Amino acid sequence: MENKTTQLVDNTANPAPLGLLGFGMTTVLLNLHNVGLFELDSMILGMGIFYGGLAQVIAGIMEWKKGNTFATTAFTSYGFFWLSFAALAILPKTGLTNAPENASLVSYLVMWGIFTGALFIGTFKISRALQFVFGSLTLLFFLLALGDYTHNMTIGLIAGYVGIICGSSAIYTGVAQVINELYKKVVLPIGPVN
Structure with missing residues (x-):
């Protein structure tokens, strides 16, 4: 009896840009608020729920289908971060719960900083661009926690x-x-790690 091997070829699109753009655009908008350009309003919360939240969760599920554990963990986690962030702002307004106390919010940010720091280590095997994203995000979470803790x-x-x-x-x-995928060459370098 002859053994036959079947090979599956994955022709699905790369979901990482969707996740990166959902994360990046929502993060920029929130931090424009953090530097004082506008109030925390429905625009930021809407982006947090739909593009930062749901789009990243979808990208994470698509990465799971591709067998990419790092991207699955990152995109689904940060997607749910944005959904939880929106819930922290919305739930107290419903009267169902109180706004987070300062200590609990600091703990929330520190936990996300620790998680992001762990993923930052994983980026050493991926690209310089992702190293910068995750390194600066780790710093961001700890700065936010320190700012809330000190009220500075x-x-x-x-x-x-x-x-x-x-x-x-x-x-x-x-x-x-x-x-780069469209032009089938490096137009915008991301510094892949060999």
């Missing part, structure tokens, strides 16, 4: 600018993946 407006302002840079780097990385 300067730290909060610095965190806002770090957030704008972090989100912009995610946007660049997502757009670079789309453009």
